[in-house]
Amino acid sequence: MTPIQSFGAAETVTGSCHFLQLKSGPKILIDCGMFQGHTDHDSADPFGFNPQDVDILLITHAHLDHVGRIPKLVKEGFNGRIIATRATMDLAEVVLLDSAKIAQEDYKTSLKKAKRRGEENEVAEPIYTIDDAKAVFDMNIQYADYNNTIQLDKGVSATFRNAGHILGSSTIQIDFEEEGQHKTVVFSGDLGGCIDTVMRSPETVPHANALYIESTYGDRNHRSLEDSVDEFKTAVVQTLKNEGNVLIPSFAIERTQEILILLKQMYYDNELPECKIFVDSPMATKATIIYNQNHKSLNKAAQDLFNKDGSVFDFPYLEYTLSGADSMQINEVDSGAIIIAGSGMCNGGRILHHFKHRLWNEKNTLIFVGYQVEGTLGRYLVDGAEFIHVYGEKIKVRANRMMINGFSAHADQSDMLKWMGGFETLDKVFLIHGERDKQEIFKKAIEEKLNKTVHIVEYAEEVWI
Numbered sequence: 001m002t003p004i005q006s007f008g009a010a011e012t013v014t015g016s017c018h019f020l021q022l023k024s025g026p027k028i029l030i031d032c033g034m035f036q037g038h039t040d041h042d043s044a045d046p047f048g049f050n051p052q053d054v055d056i057l058l059i060t061h062a063h064l065d066h067v068g069r070i071p072k073l074v075k076e077g078f079n080g081r082i083i084a085t086r087a088t089m090d091l092a093e094v095v096l097l098d099s100a101k102i103a104q105e106d107y108k109t110s111l112k113k114a115k116r117r118g119e120e121n122e123v124a125e126p127i128y129t130i131d132d133a134k135a136v137f138d139m140n141i142q143y144a145d146y147n148n149t150i151q152l153d154k155g156v157s158a159t160f161r162n163a164g165h166i167l168g169s170s171t172i173q174i175d176f177e178e179e180g181q182h183k184t185v186v187f188s189g190d191l192g193g194c195i196d197t198v199m200r201s202p203e204t205v206p207h208a209n210a211l212y213i214e215s216t217y218g219d220r221n222h223r224s225l226e227d228s229v230d231e232f233k234t235a236v237v238q239t240l241k242n243e244g245n246v247l248i249p250s251f252a253i254e255r256t257q258e259i260l261i262l263l264k265q266m267y268y269d270n271e272l273p274e275c276k277i278f279v280d281s282p283m284a285t286k287a288t289i290i291y292n293q294n295h296k297s298l299n300k301a302a303q304d305l306f307n308k309d310g311s312v313f314d315f316p317y318l319e320y321t322l323s324g325a326d327s328m329q330i331n332e333v334d335s336g337a338i339i340i341a342g343s344g345m346c347n348g349g350r351i352l353h354h355f356k357h358r359l360w361n362e363k364n365t366l367i368f369v370g371y372q373v374e375g376t377l378g379r380y381l382v383d384g385a386e387f388i389h390v391y392g393e394k395i396k397v398r399a400n401r402m403m404i405n406g407f408s409a410h411a412d413q414s415d416m417l418k419w420m421g422g423f424e425t426l427d428k429v430f431l432i433h434g435e436r437d438k439q440e441i442f443k444k445a446i447e448e449k450l451n452k453t454v455h456i457v458e459y460a461e462e463v464w465i
């Protein structure tokens with residue numbers, strides 16, 4: 001028997017980190033993500049295992065809650081192999097350097113304030129620095145191609161398949177021999193839905209003795225993507241026709257590219273009035289370049305656009321504003337602008353200065369295309385705030401605002417049941433990466449509809465397979 005322990009994403013959605021310790025083989029870590037929001041765990045806490053004991057790190061995808069603690073892992077002695085798709089490593093570099101930069105800046109600001117209070121000893125140092133993040137990419141990295149089995153050790157292999165969640169995202173199948181028996185463990189990673197604006201559907205996996213599956217939306221089904229796309233198009237066209245501007249707070253990876261694809265398709269379908277579209281986020285710009293470089297792994301719609309004019313995303317109305325000065329220039333545009341800027345939940349980033357310049361005007365429209373967590377400025381606006389304060393200024397919110405819920409990079413319950421139905425043999429299901437109440441609902445659905453044994457994994461619990 002072989003133990004697997006989850007040191008994150010157990011009864012919660014962040015901090016993915018699963019440790020498979022083969023008795024006579026390598027010790028394999030699957031993901032090493034950051035804890036985010038309110039959880040019982042802190043990313044600065046000890047891992048629960050010795051990083052020096054890890055031989056191989058396999059990465060499902062580049063979201064911070066799956067890669068965010070890798071610099072800490074390296075800093076604390078991990079010296080093994082890292083295996084991930086090329087796109088995952090390219091995006092992870094953008095994500096980790098950005099998060100290290102923000103952490104360092106926050107630290108400096110907190111320290112300055114604490115010094116004035118005489119409390120500088122109480123400010124916690126960032127978990128890692130920019131140099132620590134850079135050190136990850138000097139490690140022994142091996143790129144995985146989808147459906148190409150990689151030998152990890154004698155009798156131990158890993159196979160990555162497209163998970164359809166974000167660019168480079170993978171489900172990982174690990175095969176090994178133990179006591180004369182062949183065993184297969186599959187980690188779903190985060191799964192994409194069956195219909196997506198930019199990604200292909202998740203690939204099916206033939207067999208698993210144990211399936212570790214995410215359960216973020218295991219309790220529900222999403223609104224249809226088509227309805228959301230229609231709603232989005234109508235809002236954009238109406239606003240532009242009324243000589244207003246559209247503001248879209250957006251996450252740099254995946255959601256920005258989805259929105260760009262929609263706008264480009266509207267352009268080619270003659271549905272988009274003449275306008276200026278600004279991607280006002282250096283991180284989103286970098287991610288868009290990586291998506292474009294990897295266009296072959298995107299869905300058919302994306303590839304059709306690439307084949308048309310050599311780019312999935314670029315078209316005449318689109319401009320990337322990299323420098324702060326270019327970003328400020330957008331303020332000069334009176335009407336007919338679509339501004340896509342971070343951060344996705346409006347807690348910081350360039351979207352704030354666009355709020356200051358545009359939210360007071362009733363001709364403008366603010367479109368939220370992603371979930372807004374409680375406590376964020378985005379959520380405050382979604383909930384109908386009449387005024388907001390930006391950079392010390394009080395701003396009256398007169399712009400139209402709308403929340404479009406149907407864009408999601410995650411599979412919903414029916415998508416996941418369908419994907420699990422594709423297994424030819426599947427012995428036991430383990431739920432990770434979800435909130436406990438939602439996992440209970442998902443567990444019941446799997447038991448009833450697929451007649452499988454399901455277990456909800458607890459933090460650090462030893463699961464024997």
Ligand SMILES: [Zn+2]
Pocket residue numbers: 061063165190
């Ligand atoms: Zn993810």
